[in-house]
Amino acid sequence: MHKTNCLAMILAGGQGSRLGALTKNIAKPAVPFGGKYRIIDFPLSNCANSGIDKVGVLTQYRPLELHTYLGTGNAWDLDRSNGGVFILPPYARDKGADWYKGTADAIYQNLNFIDMMDPEYVLILSGDHIYTMDYAKMLAVHRANKADATIGVFEVPWDEAPRFGIMNTDAVDGRIIEFEEKPAKPKSNLASMGIYIFNREFLSKYLEDDAAVEGSSHDFGKNIIPAMLADNARLYSYAFEGYWKDVGTIESLWQANMDLLADEPPFSFSSSWTIYSSNPSLPPHYIGPEAKVHNSMLNEGSQILGEVDHSVLFSGVKIGKGAKVTNSVIMPFTKIEENAVVDHAIVAQNCVISAGAVITGDDGAIAVVPEGEVVEAQDEGQQVS
Amino acid sequence: MGIIKLDGANSMLKELCEHRPVASLPIAGRYRVIDFAVSNMVNSGVGNVGVLLSANARSIFDHLRSGKDWDLARHRGGLSYLPTDPYDGQIVSGDLQGLYCNLDYIQHTAADYIIVAQADSIYNLDFRSVLLFHQNTGTDITMVYSRAKDDIPGSAAVMKVTDNGRVTDIAKSMTATKGANDFLGVYLMSKDTFVKVITTSFERGGSDFLMDGIIRHMDEYSIFAYEHKGYVARINSTMAYFNANKDVLNPDIWAEIFMGDNLIHTKTKDAAPVQYKDTARVVNCLVANGCEIRGEVENSILFRDVKIGEGVKIKDSIIMERTVIEDNAMLRNVICDKNVKVTQDQWLKGAENYPLIIAKGTTI
Numbered sequence: 001m002h003k004t005n006c007l008a009m010i011l012a013g014g015q016g017s018r019l020g021a022l023t024k025n026i027a028k029p030a031v032p033f034g035g036k037y038r039i040i041d042f043p044l045s046n047c048a049n050s051g052i053d054k055v056g057v058l059t060q061y062r063p064l065e066l067h068t069y070l071g072t073g074n075a076w077d078l079d080r081s082n083g084g085v086f087i088l089p090p091y092a093r094d095k096g097a098d099w100y101k102g103t104a105d106a107i108y109q110n111l112n113f114i115d116m117m118d119p120e121y122v123l124i125l126s127g128d129h130i131y132t133m134d135y136a137k138m139l140a141v142h143r144a145n146k147a148d149a150t151i152g153v154f155e156v157p158w159d160e161a162p163r164f165g166i167m168n169t170d171a172v173d174g175r176i177i178e179f180e181e182k183p184a185k186p187k188s189n190l191a192s193m194g195i196y197i198f199n200r201e202f203l204s205k206y207l208e209d210d211a212a213v214e215g216s217s218h219d220f221g222k223n224i225i226p227a228m229l230a231d232n233a234r235l236y237s238y239a240f241e242g243y244w245k246d247v248g249t250i251e252s253l254w255q256a257n258m259d260l261l262a263d264e265p266p267f268s269f270s271s272s273w274t275i276y277s278s279n280p281s282l283p284p285h286y287i288g289p290e291a292k293v294h295n296s297m298l299n300e301g302s303q304i305l306g307e308v309d310h311s312v313l314f315s316g317v318k319i320g321k322g323a324k325v326t327n328s329v330i331m332p333f334t335k336i337e338e339n340a341v342v343d344h345a346i347v348a349q350n351c352v353i354s355a356g357a358v359i360t361g362d363d364g365a366i367a368v369v370p371e372g373e374v375v376e377a378q379d380e381g382q383q384v385s
Numbered sequence: 386m387g388i389i390k391l392d393g394a395n396s397m398l399k400e401l402c403e404h405r406p407v408a409s410l411p412i413a414g415r416y417r418v419i420d421f422a423v424s425n426m427v428n429s430g431v432g433n434v435g436v437l438l439s440a441n442a443r444s445i446f447d448h449l450r451s452g453k454d455w456d457l458a459r460h461r462g463g464l465s466y467l468p469t470d471p472y473d474g475q476i477v478s479g480d481l482q483g484l485y486c487n488l489d490y491i492q493h494t495a496a497d498y499i500i501v502a503q504a505d506s507i508y509n510l511d512f513r514s515v516l517l518f519h520q521n522t523g524t525d526i527t528m529v530y531s532r533a534k535d536d537i538p539g540s541a542a543v544m545k546v547t548d549n550g551r552v553t554d555i556a557k558s559m560t561a562t563k564g565a566n567d568f569l570g571v572y573l574m575s576k577d578t579f580v581k582v583i584t585t586s587f588e589r590g591g592s593d594f595l596m597d598g599i600i601r602h603m604d605e606y607s608i609f610a611y612e613h614k615g616y617v618a619r620i621n622s623t624m625a626y627f628n629a630n631k632d633v634l635n636p637d638i639w640a641e642i643f644m645g646d647n648l649i650h651t652k653t654k655d656a657a658p659v660q661y662k663d664t665a666r667v668v669n670c671l672v673a674n675g676c677e678i679r680g681e682v683e684n685s686i687l688f689r690d691v692k693i694g695e696g697v698k699i700k701d702s703i704i705m706e707r708t709v710i711e712d713n714a715m716l717r718n719v720i721c722d723k724n725v726k727v728t729q730d731q732w733l734k735g736a737e738n739y740p741l742i743i744a745k746g747t748t749i
Contacts, residue, residue, distance in 0.1 A: 035658035036674075074453075269657030269675075279653035281424075283643035284414035284673035284687070286636060293667055297658040300415070300674055301644065303636065312658075 006054075006139055006197075007119035008047045009110070011103055012040060012127035013060030013089075018249045021370035022348055027059065029127030030066040031253070032331045032349070034260055035297040035312045037277045038069065039247060042132070043125045044076045044085075045275045050135040054083035054117055057127075058106045060099060063089055069278065076276045088113060102218030108207040114200065122203050124220065126194040130256050131244040132267045132275070138238045139197055147236040148202045149228060151176065152195030154244050164191035165221045169237045176235040179225050190237060192221065193244060202233070243267055254346055254366045257312045257329045261295050282315050290321060306336070320355065331371075340377075345369065386496035387426035387512075388467070389419065390480050390503050390570070390594075391439040397539050397622035400742045401722065407620055408504035409444035411705050411723065413633045413642075414673040414686045417448055418620055419504040420651045426500065427455050428647035429512035433462035433494055436504075437483045438469065448652050455650045465490070479592030484583050492580060499579040501594075503570025507618040507629050509642045509649065512573070515611050519573050522550060524609040526578060526599070529571035531617040533561040539621030542568040542595060544610055552608040555600050569613060572599075578606070616641055627720065627740050630686050630703050634669055656689050664695050680710070694729075701737070719743065 016028025023031060029040035040057075047055050055078060059066055073085030088110050090099050100106035107114075107124065114122060121142070123135055133152075142150040153167050161183070167190045168178040180186070206224050210216055216223050228235055243266035247253040259266050267273070282301030287293060292307045301316040306323035313319075313330045320338035329346045336342055337355040344361035348371040353359060356377040361367030369375060391408040401410060408419035419436075426434050434457055436445065449455075452464030467490065469476055469483035476482060484491075491499070498519075500512055510529070519527040530544055541561040545554035561567040574582070582598045591597025599608070616638050618629035632638050643649055656675030661667065666681040675690035680697030687693070688705045694712035702716045708725040710716065716727065718735035722745040727733065731749050735741030743749065 263662060265660070269660070274655050275657070276655050279655065281648040281650045283416075283633075283639065283649070284671040285659070286634070286639055287667045287670045287672065288636070289669045291668065293661045294665060295663050296661045298661065298672070299658040303639075308661075 005120040006052055006123055006135070007114060007117045007121070007200075008043075008052045008055045008123040008125055008135070009088075009107060009114075010040065010043050010055060010057045010125045010127050011106060011194075012057050012066060013063075013100055013106060014126075014128065015061040016128065016248060019253065020250060021368050022250070022253070022346065023062070025062060025371060026065045027061045027063060027127075028248075030069060031247075032314055033130065033247065033253070034257060034275075035299045035314055037275055039130065040066070040069075040127045041076075041275055041277045042130055043127060044073075044078065045273075046131075046133050046135060047125075048076045048078055048276060049273050050133075052123065052135060053078060053080050054086075054119070056086045056088045056110065056113060056117075058088045058100065058110065060090060060106075063087075075278045086113065102216075102223075103220045104207055104210055104224050105218035107203075108211050108218070111204055111207060114204070119200055122198050122200050124194075124196040124198070128248055129193065129244060129246055131193075131240070131242065132273050133195075133240060133242070133244075135195075135197075138195070138240075141238050142197045142236065145173070145175075145236045146234065147197075148199055148233045149225075150197045150236045150238050151225070152193040152240050153190040153237045154193050154240050156189050156191045158186070158189050161186035161189045161191065166190065167192060167237050174237045174239070176229065176237055179221075179229055181221055190239065193240060194220075195240075196220065197238075250346065250366050250368055251364070254329060254344075258310070258327070260297060260312060261310055280315060288321075291319075306338075314349075323353075348373070351375065386462075386491065386494045386499055386576075387431040387434040388437060388484070388491070388499060388501045389422045389426070389434060390437045390483075390501065391419070391442070391445065392503065392505050398620070398626065399623055400744050401623065401626065401720070404745070405441055405444045406439050406504075408439075409448055410620060410626065411688060412507065412620070412626070413630060414671045414688050416649060416651045417444075418507070419445065419448070420649055421507050421509070422502040422504045423449070423452075423455050423457070424647070424649045425502065425508070425510055425512060427457065427650065429500075429516075431500065431512070432457075432459065433465070433496060435465045435467045435487065435491070437467045437480065437487070450652070454652050462494070477592050479597075480594045481583065481587045481592050481597060484594060485587040488580060488583060492576070494576075497576060499572075499574060499576050501570075501572040501579075505620050506569055507620065507642065508569070508613060508615060509645060509647055510571075510613050510615065511647060512571075515571070515573050518550075518609070518611045522609045523607075524551075525574060525606040526582075526608045527573040527611055528552060528555075528599075528608060529569045529573075529611045529613055530566045531569060531613045531615075533563055533565045533567045535563050537561045537567065537619070537621075537625065539619070539625055541565075541619070541621070544568055546610045546612075550609045550611070552603075552610045555595075555603065557596065557600075566610065566612075567617075567619070568595075569617065569619070582606075623720075623740065623742070624738065627703070631684070631701075634671060634684065634686070639671070654689060665693075680712075688723075702740075722746075725749070 012029040016023040072079040245256040285302040288305035291304045295310045299315040305321045306319045314332040316333040318335045322339040331349045334351040340353045341358045345367040347369040352374045391406045451458040457464040467487040470486040544566040586598040659676045662679045665678040673689040678693045679695040680693045682699045692709045696713040702719040705723045711729045715732045726748040
């Protein structure tokens with residue numbers, strides 16, 4: 001692919017309200033994932049690895065930590081002289097200011113940025129999915145089809161299809177015939193992944209038209225794609241095979257973390273498709289003389305004196321003697337003190353689970369401890385999210 | 386300005402330093418020895434660091450690059466490399482010539498003081514407290530030492546220091562005996578003094594900074610010594626290297642060196658978190674990112690991207706980057722250099738006071 005031809009725009013402004021306490025202070029794309037990463041590392045690394053070196057990140061909800069994290073884009077090798085990462089929050093104009101009122105409106109409000117970058121294609125991504133994907137291959141298919149738009153689709157189990165935006169396609173060439181948002185009786189199980197490639201002029205026209213429509217939700221799924229289909233535009237599907245997980249809820253975020261612990265993880269961490277992230281200056285983690293660690297992922301700067309089984313631990317975590325952590329996600333710099341028990345839980349950053357305290361959830365209801373919380377021993381039976 | 390000196394070949398480090406200076410020897414699971422000198426400088430607010438190069442410096446360039454990982458890729462100051470040019474057609478051994486031929490550059494930096502550190506030691510020290518000591522005593526030269534905790538074999542410089550900190554004698558020795566004032570290779574002096582020490586000694590045929598610059602001119606300068614009371618390991622022999630790695634398994638030393646306010650920085654590599662599989666049994670170990678562990682490991686250091694197969698038993702060993710230990714192999718008192726492969730069922734054993742060293746890239 002021609003490197004300067006495709007501009008990526010990552011929608012990273014959502015609150016992620018279904019993640020509850022975890023997104024009280026930070027936007028969903030900034031939520032820690034997988035022992036080292038944040039959710040947005042996945043689309044950003046995919047861009048870097050696909051040879052896309054111009055990336056706009058649209059932010060709105062609680063953007064401070066996300067902005068700080070993105071910085072110059074250096075962590076993803078995206079601090080480039082000609083391109084790189086561009087942070088795009090809503091801004092004021094001579095006639096006043098507007099928040100981003102929907103996914104399509106967010107892109108519409110940045111059409112002047114797109115004009116400035118002058119790309120041939122625009123790749124729209126969302127900042128809340130865990131997957132590794134070569135966008136260059138998708139773009140190649142888009143060009144081969146001479147498509148106006150190409151939508152990434154993923155085969156979901158039939159019984160889950162009613163929860164997704166479903167594409168009904170021509171079985172032969174993958175051309176999209178119909179789009180149904182959360183159909184009660186799905187005709188296909190190809191769900192939209194929220195990944196779109198548009199020809200730039202084509203996209204601009206539909207965004208401008210949609211902006212003028214009173215009462216539109218200004219949403220790609222609800223408004224833009226149906227309008228394109230109504231005009232019989234050349235919309236094609238691109239079927240993605242591999243691991244793809246929406247981590248929009250506590251349970252799915254927990255499950256995606258647990259998926260990493262499979263004997264053969266969903267994507268190989270040592271492969272050439274590196275997931276980039278910031279690398280703090282912390283030493284290798286220390287496993288103490290009485291510690292037991294199985295089926296787990298651990299990051300740097302941690303100190304493990306107790307027991308860890310089937311869990312994901314971020315950097316700088318301390319597990320005291322006799323403490324037991326199972327089936328849980330422990331975010332950076334949290335302390336689990338002596339003899340505390342944590343099971344089926346997500347414990348956010350900088351928490352203290354005091355000596356002897358017990359936090360337990362179960363498969364259907366993962367316990368959540370919000371950032372900075374100190375849980376005392378008598379708090380036994382901590383409220384489940 | 387800070388100047389970091391690299392040691393040349395060190396015969397007491399054997400195979401480990403055959404192709405690299407001590408400064409680029411991997412240590413403590415993730416670092417190279419030079420990281421400590423560079424990080425100490427940066428953490429002390431030194432914004433201009435010159436690295437005086439030695440032979441085999443390729444690994445140093447590859448490691449430090451622009452200095453970005455130490456926050457030294459800067460518009461003003463930052464990292465600079467100081468090569469040694471021939472003088473009168475030749476390069477003589479010793480560090481004086483390198484310092485002498487870079488004096489022009491050093492003189493043009495804005496710094497008032499020069500701090501010189503040898504990249505062969507592990508410690509975490511804020512040089513600002515050395516500067517304060519230097520200013521309070523009003524001395525010409527301050528040298529930093531630590532008290533030897535034990536007899537330490539290997540080349541050393543031992544100092545006699547009076548109660549008020551004045552240095553009365555310095556001698557080179559092949560052992561620092563227990564309790565001796567073991568010089569750490571760190572000097573602090575004004576730029577003017579530094580230039581004078583270098584010019585007068587080199588232009589009179591000197592070659593070694595410590596011997597010809599300082600020891601032979603002791604009566605011409607006032608020299609004080611600052612004691613660093615924290616953890617110190619000078620890497621001057623295989624055993625010193627082996628022991629220093631074991632020392633960082635002590636949680637107090639690990640915390641003192643790595644988890645305080647002043648972090649030790651190193652080249653970052655984007656390795657994933659460590660994967661502990663069902664059959665892993667790891668006890669008293671330091672494990673760096675990118676490892677994948679299925680076997681048993683005890684009292685050992687695993688560097689980045691090491692793979693440990695099922696049924697493996699490793700004890701009291703150091704396994705460097707990207708080494709693979711295949712199923713059912715057994716290692717005890719072994720130092721595996723980078724990219725080693727130990728195939729299935731191999732048993733390797735060194736002695737407690739004489740670890741077996743497997744050279745870089747070997748398949749066994």
